[in-house]
Amino acid sequence: MTIIVTGGAGFIGSNFVFHMLNKYPDYRIVCLDCLTYAGNLSTLAPVMDNPNFRFVKESITDREAVYKLFEEEHPDMVVNFAAESHVDRSIENPEIFLDTNIKGTAVLMDACRKYGIKRYHQVSTDEVYGDLPLDRPDLFFTEETPIHTSSPYSSSKAAADLLVLAYHRTYGLPVSISRCSNNYGPYHFPEKLIPLMIANALNDKPLPVYGEGLNVRDWLYVEDHCRAIDLIIHKGRVGEVYNVGGHNEMKNIDIVKIICKELGKPESLITHVTDRKGHDMRYAIDPTKIHNELGWLPETKFEDGIKKTIKWYLDNKEWWETIISGEYQNYYEKMYANR
Numbered sequence: 001m002t003i004i005v006t007g008g009a010g011f012i013g014s015n016f017v018f019h020m021l022n023k024y025p026d027y028r029i030v031c032l033d034c035l036t037y038a039g040n041l042s043t044l045a046p047v048m049d050n051p052n053f054r055f056v057k058e059s060i061t062d063r064e065a066v067y068k069l070f071e072e073e074h075p076d077m078v079v080n081f082a083a084e085s086h087v088d089r090s091i092e093n094p095e096i097f098l099d100t101n102i103k104g105t106a107v108l109m110d111a112c113r114k115y116g117i118k119r120y121h122q123v124s125t126d127e128v129y130g131d132l133p134l135d136r137p138d139l140f141f142t143e144e145t146p147i148h149t150s151s152p153y154s155s156s157k158a159a160a161d162l163l164v165l166a167y168h169r170t171y172g173l174p175v176s177i178s179r180c181s182n183n184y185g186p187y188h189f190p191e192k193l194i195p196l197m198i199a200n201a202l203n204d205k206p207l208p209v210y211g212e213g214l215n216v217r218d219w220l221y222v223e224d225h226c227r228a229i230d231l232i233i234h235k236g237r238v239g240e241v242y243n244v245g246g247h248n249e250m251k252n253i254d255i256v257k258i259i260c261k262e263l264g265k266p267e268s269l270i271t272h273v274t275d276r277k278g279h280d281m282r283y284a285i286d287p288t289k290i291h292n293e294l295g296w297l298p299e300t301k302f303e304d305g306i307k308k309t310i311k312w313y314l315d316n317k318e319w320w321e322t323i324i325s326g327e328y329q330n331y332y333e334k335m336y337a338n339r
């Protein structure tokens with residue numbers, strides 16, 4: 001079995017590469033990643049010498065490079081993690097999101113059509129459903145919830161999802177889609193809420209909470225997401241969408257307070273800053289389908305997952321300090337100065 005994993009030098013993709021190489025010693029995993037600001041080759045250092053692993057530095061939008069890779073590897077499956085993934089960056093500059101997230105998905109699926117594939121899996125997001133009101137805790141996203149996006153990022157992911165379903169109906173491509181809630185864990189890029197707050201707290205820097213911090217996200221430990229995708233590509237039905245989430249809704253402000261407590265830092269570091277434009281209020285996944293059909297359940301409780309995550313950032317300072325000392329400085333200043 002040969003699987004092309006795109007975006008495998010990023011947060012969830014790298015965790016998925018590790019999961020697959022550990023669990024399936026006879027699988028070949030080929031990581032296709034063009035190493036944007038969010039991709040780190042150092043993340044993949046532990047598997048670089050594994051004979052079942054190959055890293056290829058190319059973009060999913062480069063048709064020629066993608067076709068060449070298919071000719072070389074004859075993949076059985078493609079799991080597409082590669083994307084521009086940060087909502088705030090999409091608000092600043094939508095264009096690259098359209099190119100990578102929509103065109104890149106089409107190029108990968110064209111290659112699958114041309115060379116044949118057992119499964120094309122699209123890693124999507126709960127953000128395609130828009131948001132839920134805070135005063136209706138009885139409402140959850142199901143796979144039937146209409147697509148109703150808020151940001152350029154989520155719109156580009158929704159467009160990609162629709163293309164994937166269209167390639168299934170029109171060309172009979174054997175596809176599946178997972179729509180997961182917010183992940184956290186090792187190798188999470190420090191522009192995102194949890195790693196940003198950990199890094200800033202460790203450096204005694206202000207903790208910038210957007211607005212009042214009452215927005216709710218449904219947090220899932222990254223390994224639980226990887227297990228869900230593993231199940232879907234092997235046992236999930238072709239042409240289907242599976243929501244992935246662990247009923248772990250938390251307000252942003254509460255997450256930041258937990259991080260302060262775990263690190264022994266004062267809550268006075270918390271600074272309320274201007275809210276995100278079009279900020280989604282609440283995400284909440286109903287995971288009944290993946291539970292009933294594939295027996296998936298999250299295994300890591302948030303209390304344990306956040307401790308493990310904080311410990312990982314304490315033990316791997318070099319990884320994130322290198323990131324935040326480079327180009328990221330300019331990004332941070334632009335995004336947070338005078339906010």
Ligand code: NAD
Pocket residue numbers: 006007008009010011012013032033034035036037038039040058059060061080081082083084085086100104123124125126157179180181182183184189
């Ligand atoms: P990330 O930003 O950490 O990593 C993205 C990776 O894709 C990077 O390694 C980057 O170099 C690579 N990449 C970007 N453009 C590329 C291109 N044109 N060609 C090849 N590689 C390219 O992202 P993440 O948080 O790991 O998210 C991975 C996927 O999961 C995304 O599709 C995202 O939409 C989805 N998702 C993320 C979350 C989450 O909480 N982070 C939740 C649900 C779904």
Ligand code: DAU
Pocket residue numbers: 085086087088124125126127180181182183191192193194196208209210211213215216217252276283
């Ligand atoms: O729900 C899945 C999505 O989760 C994925 O599709 C995206 O790729 C991923 O980036 C994530 O999107 P969010 O916008 O929910 O994640 P982020 O970490 O950027 O923000 C989480 C919440 O924290 C959100 O309500 C905004 C808020 N926030 C974020 C940052 C970076 C702050 O209050 N301050 C911050 O500095």
